[in-house]
Structure formats: structure tokens, C-alpha cells
Amino acid sequence: MNNNYQIALDPDGKSIWKFLISELKPKGKFFTPFNIISIPIMLLGLGLIVIRFIYGIGSITNLTQETPWGLWIGFDVVTGVAFAGGAYVLTFMVYILNMHKYHSIVRVTVLNGFLAYVFYAGALLLDLGRPWHVINPIIGNGFGVSSVLFLVAWHFLLYMIAQLIEFSPAIAEWLGARRAHKILSGMTIAAVIFGITLSTLHQSGLGALYLMAKDKIHPLWYSEFIPVMFFVSSIFAGLSMVIFEGSISHKVFFSQISEKNHQAQNNIIRGLAMICAGTMFAYFFLKLLVFIHGQNWDLLNTPMGYWFLLEMIGFVFLPMMLFFYSYRTNNTFLIKVAAILTMLGVILNRLNVTVIGFRWDAAVHYIPSWMELVVTLAVIFTEIWIFRWVINRMPVLRDSPSWVNDNK
Amino acid sequence: MGLDRRVFFKVLGATGLALAVGKEAFATTPRKSEVEFNGILYDSTRCVGCRTCEYECAAAHGLPTPKDEVEAVRKTNETCNTVVNTFQTSKGEVHVKRQCMHCNEPACCAACLTQAMHKNETGAVTWNGDKCMGCRYCMVSCPYDIPKFEFHSANPKIQKCDMCFDRQKDGKKPTCVTNCPNDALLFGKRRDLIKEARRRIYEKPDNYADHIYGEREVGGTGWLYLSPVPFEEVGMNTQLQQSSYPALTKGFLYSVPTVFVMLPTLLLGIHQATKNNKPKEENEDEQ
Numbered sequence: 203m204n205n206n207y208q209i210a211l212d213p214d215g216k217s218i219w220k221f222l223i224s225e226l227k228p229k230g231k232f233f234t235p236f237n238i239i240s241i242p243i244m245l246l247g248l249g250l251i252v253i254r255f256i257y258g259i260g261s262i263t264n265l266t267q268e269t270p271w272g273l274w275i276g277f278d279v280v281t282g283v284a285f286a287g288g289a290y291v292l293t294f295m296v297y298i299l300n301m302h303k304y305h306s307i308v309r310v311t312v313l314n315g316f317l318a319y320v321f322y323a324g325a326l327l328l329d330l331g332r333p334w335h336v337i338n339p340i341i342g343n344g345f346g347v348s349s350v351l352f353l354v355a356w357h358f359l360l361y362m363i364a365q366l367i368e369f370s371p372a373i374a375e376w377l378g379a380r381r382a383h384k385i386l387s388g389m390t391i392a393a394v395i396f397g398i399t400l401s402t403l404h405q406s407g408l409g410a411l412y413l414m415a416k417d418k419i420h421p422l423w424y425s426e427f428i429p430v431m432f433f434v435s436s437i438f439a440g441l442s443m444v445i446f447e448g449s450i451s452h453k454v455f456f457s458q459i460s461e462k463n464h465q466a467q468n469n470i471i472r473g474l475a476m477i478c479a480g481t482m483f484a485y486f487f488l489k490l491l492v493f494i495h496g497q498n499w500d501l502l503n504t505p506m507g508y509w510f511l512l513e514m515i516g517f518v519f520l521p522m523m524l525f526f527y528s529y530r531t532n533n534t535f536l537i538k539v540a541a542i543l544t545m546l547g548v549i550l551n552r553l554n555v556t557v558i559g560f561r562w563d564a565a566v567h568y569i570p571s572w573m574e575l576v577v578t579l580a581v582i583f584t585e586i587w588i589f590r591w592v593i594n595r596m597p598v599l600r601d602s603p604s605w606v607n608d609n610k
Numbered sequence: 611m612g613l614d615r616r617v618f619f620k621v622l623g624a625t626g627l628a629l630a631v632g633k634e635a636f637a638t639t640p641r642k643s644e645v646e647f648n649g650i651l652y653d654s655t656r657c658v659g660c661r662t663c664e665y666e667c668a669a670a671h672g673l674p675t676p677k678d679e680v681e682a683v684r685k686t687n688e689t690c691n692t693v694v695n696t697f698q699t700s701k702g703e704v705h706v707k708r709q710c711m712h713c714n715e716p717a718c719c720a721a722c723l724t725q726a727m728h729k730n731e732t733g734a735v736t737w738n739g740d741k742c743m744g745c746r747y748c749m750v751s752c753p754y755d756i757p758k759f760e761f762h763s764a765n766p767k768i769q770k771c772d773m774c775f776d777r778q779k780d781g782k783k784p785t786c787v788t789n790c791p792n793d794a795l796l797f798g799k800r801r802d803l804i805k806e807a808r809r810r811i812y813e814k815p816d817n818y819a820d821h822i823y824g825e826r827e828v829g830g831t832g833w834l835y836l837s838p839v840p841f842e843e844v845g846m847n848t849q850l851q852q853s854s855y856p857a858l859t860k861g862f863l864y865s866v867p868t869v870f871v872m873l874p875t876l877l878l879g880i881h882q883a884t885k886n887n888k889p890k891e892e893n894e895d896e897q
Contacts, residue, residue, distance in 0.1 A: 260761025267687060268757050270746035298877050300884040308653035331744020331759060331766040335724065344741040350859050351747050353722035361871050391881065403866055410862040412753035416718045417847070429862050555817045560760060 229594050240583035245328070247580020250573050251328060259331060262573040268561055269568035274329040276556030278578055280408050281549050282322035284432070285442030289315025289365060290401035291477075297394040304462045304470055309598045310451060311371055311444050313589065316365040321585040323358045328577065350410045357404035364397035375603055376596040382608065406433040412555055420559035422501055422510045425492045428555065434485045436477040440547040445471055445478075445541040455593055458600040468534050475537045479525035480542065486518050508563060513554060517547025647714065647733030648778065649800035649832040650787060651807055652707055654844065655817055656794040659705035661694050663786035663795070667709075670774065670785040683845060688758040691771040692786065706844045707786075707794075710735060710756045710771035711824060712832030713855070718748035718757055720856035727768075733800065733832050734773035735747040740895070742768060753828055753850050773832065803834050810836060829854030 207257050265272050292311045295301045327333045339352050340342055340359065367389050374383035409432030412419060425431075435467045452459060452467060501507050521543035528536035557568065593599055664676045667690075674689050682696040687707070692709035712735050718727045720736060726742035729735050737757070744766055750758045758765035774784035782788070787797040796803060804825055811818045823835035827850050835841070841848050 258762040258764055258766060263761075265761060267749070268755055270749035270759060294877075298881045298884070300881070329745075332739075332742055332747065333741035333744070335741065338724040338741055338743060344722075344738075346723040346725045348720045348749070348856060348859075349723040350862065350864065351721065351745065353784055353863070355723055395874050395877045395881070398877055399870060402873060403869055406862070411747070412750075413858045413862065414721060416855075416858060417850065418750075426782070426858070426861070434783065447878055530781055 209355035211446045221377075225595055232368075232372075236586075240484060240587070244583050245575060247577045250577050250580075254328060254577075258327070262571065263579070264568055264571045264574070266566075266568060268564055269557075271329075272568055273574045273578060274325055274558060274568035276323040276553055277549070278322050279329075280556050281552040282318055282325075283405065283408060284321070284436045284439040284548055284552060285443040285545070286318035287401065287405055287436035288317040288444040289368075289440065290398050290405075290439050292444065293368065293394045294398050298398070299389055302557060303466070303473065303559060307444065307448060307470060308467060309369065310447070310593070312365055312368045312593060313372070313598055314443070314447060315440075316362065316369055316588055317585050317592075319358060319362050319365065321360070321581055321588075323537045325578075325581045326399065350407055350413070354404050354407045354411065361397055361400040361404065364400065367393040368397065372596045372598055375606060378603075378605075378607060385562055386509075390569070392582045401436075402433060405436040406430065408432055409555075411466075415560065415584075418561050419555060420506050420562045421496065422497055422506060423555045425496060427488065427492050429483070431488060431492075434441070434481060435551065435599070437481045438544055441474045441478050441481075442541040442544040445474055445538060447537050451593070451599060454556050455599050458593070460601050462509060463599075471534060471537055472529060472532060474580065475525045475529045475540065478541070479529060479589045482518060482525065482544070486514070489514060489518070506559070509554070509558075513547060513550050517543055517550055521547060635848055637848065643689050646799040646801060647712075647832055647847040649712070649733060649772070649803050650773070650784065651796040651798070651803040651834045651836070653794050653796070653810065654704055654706050655836065655838050656792050657694070657707065658789060658794075659696055659703075662789050662791060663707060664690065664694060666770075666785045666789040667692050670777075671772075673769075686756065686767045686770070687818050688760045688767075690767060694721055695845060697844045699843045701838045701845050704838060704844050706835075706837070706846070709786075709833070710773075711754055711828075712771075712773055713828055714830040714832070715749040715828075715854035717753060717828070717855035720859065721747045721751035723747070730775060732778060734775040734778060735770075735832075736772045736775050737768045737770065739767055744768075745819045751855065753847070753855060762780060800830075800832060800834070805834055807834055823848075826852045828852075829857075836860060 219420065252298050259265060263272060263274070283358050289312045292304060292308050296308050327336060328337060335343075339346060339355050367386065370386040371383055371390070374380075374386055406429035411427035411431075412424070412428055413426065447470065448467065472555060500509065516607075521540040524536055524540035524543065528534075528540060561567070597603065616772050619740060621673055627838055661676065667673075671691060673691065676690055682694060684693045686693055692707060694705050694707045696705065697704050712733055713716045713729075716727065716729055716735050719725070719729050720726070722741060722742075723745070724741040726738045727890070728738060737747065744759070744760055746757075748768065749755070755772050758769045760769065774782070774786075774815075777784060783797040787795040796806065798806075805821060807825075811820060811822070817838055819837050819840050821837075821841060822833035823841050823846055827848075829852070835846065837844055837846075
């Protein structure tokens with residue numbers, strides 16, 4: 203039984219190791235469609251990473267001197283972190299605003315956020331030319347305090363710690379560590395407040411990174427308000443991811459979720475849809491203001507202008523209306539459609555700033571190589587593997603063991 | 611413990627002395643901003659396009675010798691820190707040397723999170739491999755696309771002109787300046803170079819376009835350019851803003867401490883205010 207924790211009953215430490223080793227073994231069927239697809243890609247990705255570290259970044263990427271940041275930064279880091287924004291939004295709602303309705307999905311969202319940061323910031327190491335110096339801004343071999351990237355780097359590190367603390371009660375429940383559980387639970391609110399502050403700053407900081415690329419980004423996407431845009435869009439990006447990931451988890455990990463939480467799910471999704479619609483309206487309005495202020499009307503009638511309109515109308519305005527409509531009609535299916543459209547829109551927006559609109563006028567435009575794509579997919583699949591491993595072992599989706607309530 | 615007369619005078623004397631001497635000592639320390647930046651004035655009307663500077667630069671920095679036959683317009687890359695381009699303009703053939711501009715307020719240095727890119731007191735912008743983590747944010751930020759990265763190396767370096775910083779420390783001029791056969795390059799204090807450039811334009815107004823490129827571009831650059839034709843014709847970006855690039859991120863960075871103080875306080879306040887907005891039994895049931 204899942205809720206029987208051997209080591210909690212066993213006073214001598216020996217069985218902890220036995221327990222951990224037994225937990226490392228895979229559970230369930232091995233030859234699932236997901237495994238059959240993901241394993242070759244992960245192995246291929248690993249091989250490419252080895253090549254990258256022997257022959258340099260240029261050996262597997264199409265990066266050029268004019269486009270030094272490509273898919274690995276634009277998608278893995280900038281887009282991935284936006285999708286991980288759900289964690290700070292939900293912890294804000296549950297722990298700060300005390301909206302208990304959303305409590306059942308906080309853990310899985312924080313886990314998702316934590317893994318996203320670990321893996322996407324980890325993917326950053328692949329993109330660093332001299333990764334053995336990654337510790338320099340932390341240990342003070344040059345505190346580049348005037349750099350936005352310095353802020354982002356520190357925030358990634360601190361936020362990962364904050365998220366680990368937020369998630370740690372689940373680990374304590376898994377290990378049956380009652381005392382630790384009590385201490386770690388007490389740290390939650392502090393970690394949440396710290397985490398929200400960090401997120402506010404580095405979600406916008408990722409946009410601020412591009413402020414000095416003023417002449418390189420297409421004027422329809424560059425404005426001094428990029429940081430604000432990135433922050434606001436991270437709210438609905440994160441929540442759309444929560445809706446999307448939740449609807450998959452509820453199918454894949456069906457057996458783990460209690461009947462009560464299954465029934466609550468539709469209500470939760472509906473609430474999130476309304477928040478998405480509201481923030482998207484604010485975002486759309488901001489975009490409109492910036493566009494009018496930028497006086498770029500003539501640029502609309504160019505190929506990049508059509509592309510801009512597609513993003514704004516097809517992937518911001520349309521899903522926003524869908525969210526409103528599906529909230530009013532209580533249509534869960536349409537909410538999920540809107541969430542997927544929103545996610546595509548966020549990917550589009552982040553790539554437009556970082557890759558597609560970056561040096562849009564270059565004679566030879568950067569297009570990522572298939573190898574960059576494979577490495578990106580390998581990173582995502584590895585993250586999903588770890589996610590599945592944790593879900594199958596720790597009380598993330600399922601209810602906490604009964605001793606937790608006595609512990610309070 | 612009382613304060614007797616003797617101690618009182620001692621303290622008074624010591625304070626007075628400290629004030630007097632301290633003030634003087636403080637006044638004699640030159641402020642950093644008072645150190646003049648070195649710069650180089652490049653006069654393209656004097657340049658004959660012999661590319662001696664390219665060869666000498668490559669030799670001095672241990673880079674491969676440039677090819678003899680090259681295209682008219684090139685960019686610097688990870689194997690060459692400077693190029694001399696040739697443009698066909700309204701006033702005939704014009705040669706333009708390109709390299710790092712050594713901005714007064716360099717975007718690359720503001721971008722660098724380890725201070726590997728560094729604006730030295732004398733004006734040269736140099737790269738320190740012991741600090742650099744290879745993130746290439748300097749390349750993203752540089753308005754002139756100057757830092758070049760060795761994409762095909764397992765231990766990649768950033769390559770760019772360092773204004774021969776080591777030679778400058780020995781009191782020598784940069785290699786390209788020393789070896790220019792036609793005096794197209796002039797090394798000196800930036801302020802003096804601007805005066806010299808103005809003088810040249812003033813004395814021979816027909817020979818020059820009335821513009822010193824680098825005097826104001828991106829807040830001023832260490833390299834200053836004179837050209838017989840408007841600078842658009844010789845491939846220089848004249849659309850760049852006249853103020854400093856690091857100022858673009860200033861607003862965001864200044865908001866950081868404010869957010870860091872205000873937001874947690876606000877969050878804690880809201881948390882306290884909403885804590886007990888549910889009946890107690892229901893609260894426990896939910897958790």
C-alpha cells in the first residue's frame with residue numbers, strides 16, 4: 203500500500219537505504235508508447251551533448267556571430283520559465299490569498315515549476331561556452347551587478363531553493379520523516395513570499411535581458427515595456443500550463459487522485475480560466491497601448507506585421523475570448539482548447555522576441571539545426587521522466603498520509 | 611566616567627587634526643572620472659587600404675595571418691579583430707577600418723554578469739578569460755556586434771580588439787597606430803582627439819563630412835571616425851541612439867530593490883488579512 207511507510211516505523215537507519223534503492227526501480231509497465239518514443243531521443247540527445255562538449259557549441263548548433271542566442275535560450279530558458287510561472291501564481295492564490303479551493307493542485311504545480319527550473323536552467327549549462335565558470339557570479343569572481351543576467355542567474359538559484367522548500371513536505375511525507383515534516387511545513391509561507399518576489403523580478407528580468415538588443419529586435423516586438431509584458435504573460439502562460447498539465451495528469455495518474463479531487467478539478471479549471479481571461483485582457487490592452495505609442499502602423503502591412511497580427515489576434519485575443527466564453531458556458535473542453543492556444547501564443551511570443559524577430563533583417567537568418575531540437579526534446583523528456591518518478595512515489599497528486607493531520 | 615579637561619582637549623585636538631588632514635587627503639585623491647580615456651582617431655581620407663594594421667594586429671594577438679585577397683566588405687570574426695573595408699562612394703573609393711569601438715559606457719560590460727568584460731580606467735575594453743562563463747550576453751547587447759565567440763572550440767574565448775591594452779601599460783601605442791604607414795590613425799586622449807578632428811574638419815571642410823562618428827553615438831566611443839562622405843555610405847550605423855546603452859536597462863535594475871522591499875511586505879500583509887476569512891472547522895477540513 204502506498205500509505206504504508208516502512209521507515210517511519212523502523213527506528214534504525216538501515217532500512218532507509220533499502221527503501222531508497224527499492225524506490226529507484228521503475229514502477230509499472232516499461233514498454234509504453236511514451237517510453238518507446240522518449241528513450242531513443244534521450245539517448246541521441248546525450249550523444250549530441252557529448253559531441254558538443256568535445257567540439258564546441260558550433261558543432262551541433264546553427265548559432266552565428268550575429269545570432270549568439272538561439273533555440274536553447276529562446277525556447278528552453280525563456281519560454282520554459284514562462285510556463286513554470288504557474289507555481290508562483292498558484293502559491294500566491296493559495297498561501298497569500300488563502301483560496302483553499304486550489305490547494306489540491308499546488309503541490310503538482312510547484313513540482314512542475316521546480317523541475318522546469320532545474321532542467322531549463324540546467325539546459326543553460328549546455329549553452330554556456332565555459333560552463334565551469336558558471337559559479338563565478340555566485341562566488342564573487344566578478345559581481346556584475348549592473349547586468350540583468352546577474353539578477354536572473356541569482357534569482358534562478360534562489361527560486362529553485364525556495365521551490366524545493368515549498369515542495370519539501372511532500373518529500374518528508376514520502377520518507378515518513380515526521381519531525382522534518384513539521385519544520386519544513388513551517389517554512390512554507392516564508393518560501394512562498396520569497397518565491398513570489400523572486401518570480402516577479404526574474405520573469406520580467408528575462409524580458410529585460412533583451413532591452414540592450416534595441417536595434418536587433420523587430421520594432422513590433424521591441425519596446426521598453428518588454429519586462430512588464432513578460433511578467434504579465436507569465437501569469438496566463440503558467441496557468442494555461444497548469445490547466446494543460448492537469449488534464450493530462452488526471453488521465454495518466456487517474457488511480458492516484460481521490461474522488462473528491464477529481465470532482466473538484468472542473469471547478470478549479472473554470473476558476474483558472476477566468477484568471478487567464480482577465481490577465482490576457484490586461485496583456486492585450488498593454489500590447490495595444492505599446493503598439494499605438496510606438497507609431498508602427500506602417501509596419502503592419504509587411505510580412506512581419508502579418509506575423510505580429512497572427513500572434514496578437516490568433517493567439518492572444520482568440521484564446522482570451524474562448525476563456526471568457528467557456529467560463530460563462532462552463533465548457534471544460536473549450537477551456538482546454540483555449541489553454542493550448544494560449545501556450546502556443548506564448549511560445550510564439552517568446553520566440554518572436556528571442557529568435558524570429560531577433561536580427562529579422564539578417565541576410566542569412568538563424569534556423570535551429572535538428573540537433574538543437576533533439577537536445578531540447580531530450581531535456582523535456584528527461585524532465586517528464588523525473589516528474590513521473592516523483593508522482594509515482596511521493597504524495598503529490600494523491601492525499602497525504604494520515605499522520606500528517608495528527609502532526610499539526 | 612567623567613570627561614576631564616585634559617581628555618577633552620586631546621579629543622578636540624585629534625578631531626581637528628583628523629578633519630584638517632583628512633580633508634586634504636581626500637581632496638588630493640583623484641576621482642576616477644577625472645582620468646581621461648585614451649582613444650584613437652581614424653581618418654579615412656588618409657587611409658589607403660593597405661591593410662598593414664590587419665597583418666600587424668593578427669601578429670600581435672597570435673591570430674592567423676589574414677589572406678591577401680579578400681572581399682571588399684567584411685566583418686571581424688573570431689580569427690581577426692580588425693578589418694579594412696572598401697566602399698565605392700560618391701567621392702570615389704573610401705576605406706574604413708572596423709574593430710571594437712571601445713564605448714565610453716559599453717553595453718558589453720554592463721551585460722557581463724561576471725565583469726569579464728571590463729572598461730579599464732584608460733579606456734580599453736578588455737576580456738578576462740578567468741571570469742567569463744561564455745554566456746554570450748555581451749554579443750547580444752553590443753550595438754556593433756563586436757565580441758566574437760569561438761563556436762568551434764571546447765574551451766571557447768571571446769575575441770575582440772583590446773586596444774593593445776598590454777602595450778598601453780608599457781607606455782606604447784597600439785600596434786595598428788604604430789604601424790600605420792600613412793598616419794591615418796592617431797592615438798591620444800579622447801578629448802584631444804575630438805579637438806584635432808574638429809580642427810581637421812574646420813581647416814578642410816571640403817574634404818570631410820561634418821560629423822565625427824563616435825563623438826556622441828551610443829554615448830561616445832573611444833574610436834573616433836572621420837570620413838569624406840556621410841557615414842551611411844561607408845557602412846556605419848548612424849541610426850544608433852546618442853545616449854548610453856546601459857541606460858536602457860537602468861530603469862528595470864533600479865526597480866529591483868524597490869520591489870524587493872515592497873512586495874514581501876505587501877504579500878505578508880495580504881496573507882495576514884485573509885488568513886481567517888473562513889470558519890475554523892471548514893479551514894481544517896480543506897487542508
